[in-house]
Amino acid sequence: MFARFDVSNLTQLQLDGATCVVCGDEDGAMIPVGAVEGGQVFAHRPCVEERPAPKSVLVVGDTSTSAALDDLTAFASDVADRLGFPVLVAIGRDYRPEDFEGVVLADGWATSYDSAVLGCEAMLADVYCVWSEEVYRHPIIATCGLCGDVDPEAAPVAVGGGWSVSLCPACAPAATRPATLEVVA
Numbered sequence: 001m002f003a004r005f006d007v008s009n010l011t012q013l014q015l016d017g018a019t020c021v022v023c024g025d026e027d028g029a030m031i032p033v034g035a036v037e038g039g040q041v042f043a044h045r046p047c048v049e050e051r052p053a054p055k056s057v058l059v060v061g062d063t064s065t066s067a068a069l070d071d072l073t074a075f076a077s078d079v080a081d082r083l084g085f086p087v088l089v090a091i092g093r094d095y096r097p098e099d100f101e102g103v104v105l106a107d108g109w110a111t112s113y114d115s116a117v118l119g120c121e122a123m124l125a126d127v128y129c130v131w132s133e134e135v136y137r138h139p140i141i142a143t144c145g146l147c148g149d150v151d152p153e154a155a156p157v158a159v160g161g162g163w164s165v166s167l168c169p170a171c172a173p174a175a176t177r178p179a180t181l182e183v184v185a
């Protein structure tokens, strides 16, 4: 039920139980999440509750030059903004299409070897494949994927090689917060 946290990286205030071991904030109700060096440590419930990782969409396209990768990454933001899924940009072809909600084949996907192989694997795996022009038939999503508010400023946030779902400015910082942290005993 609980996310894990890195005990090697805690501040003295966190070790003393004064601040949340995940976000470092001292405000708000916290729950005990374990003992470190004999002392009880605490975290906000939302900070530690395991959120099921939403399935992502894999964007497959030409990444053979940095300009091509920039174009593909910009396109991937549109995918997240219009399809409403977190998006990962495929680099190389070491992915299992079945692990994704769907695969978007960006313009030029068949022109580089890695993306052509990966795109074909996705089609053979019977994964839901979307062509780039279909992406633009979906309207831009204005509902924040976290709090559910309708906000015209809601937009995907760049996270580790891809994009979050569209988030309102207030929720945008949460996109970069890791869902789970590794316990380092």
Ligand SMILES: [Zn+2]
Pocket: 020, 021, 022, 023, 024, 025, 043, 044, 047
């Ligand atoms: Zn917290």
Ligand SMILES: [Zn+2]
Pocket: 144, 145, 146, 147, 148, 149, 167, 168, 169, 170, 171, 172
């Ligand atoms: Zn929000």
